[in-house]
Amino acid sequence: QQQVKQSPQSLIVQKGGISIINCAYENTAFDYFPWYQQFPGKGPALLIAIRPDVSEKKEGRFTISFNKSAKQFSLHIMDSQPGDSATYFCAASSYFGNEKLTFGTGTRLTIIP
């Protein structure tokens, strides 16, 4: 019940295209859903996060779509650039779970020219 399932495992998108990564969860107590970006040999960096009271959040080229009834959320990267090539992790946590983050398995995104 603590798992967060992430797909796809890897994704190749052309420059300028839209990259879409999906996550699904089971634990209805989760109330915070961040996305992290990680470059090789570096720690994860917080990209954008959402709470269940909204269905969408946009920051620049990054958008989270959230479907509470389906227990799914996704990251959309608009106008994808080669610099976006990295591994992306979705995560979830709950206030009553002491804020521990449960991470998805990661998606390796490659943007090709």
Next chain:
Amino acid sequence: GAVVSQHPSRVICKSGTSVKIECRSLDFQATTMFWYRQFPKQSLMLMATSNEGSKATYEQGVEKDKFLINHASLTLSTLTVTSAHPEDSSFYICSASLVASTDTQYFGPGTRLTVL
């Protein structure tokens, strides 16, 4: 803002020795710090949660006597890998959450540990 540093960034040690890794929140006070372990091309696995001035809470399967965590202040937590063995070689990453926003975690740059 919200910068977390780790030291060292890389360490190579001989089997049987102990290694200490520091995690610091540079521009904020952190109520809670977390330690993760990440194997190549895998996700982050939470090892333990530490709160300033209290004992760390370890995840199931993590040996508390092998991975010693000390959280001496609101800006510093340390992880000591005792009697390290080659299987302990991994990427260790800490994170810290702000006092006023306990769910947002900011991650350090990680420490690459190689045990020979």
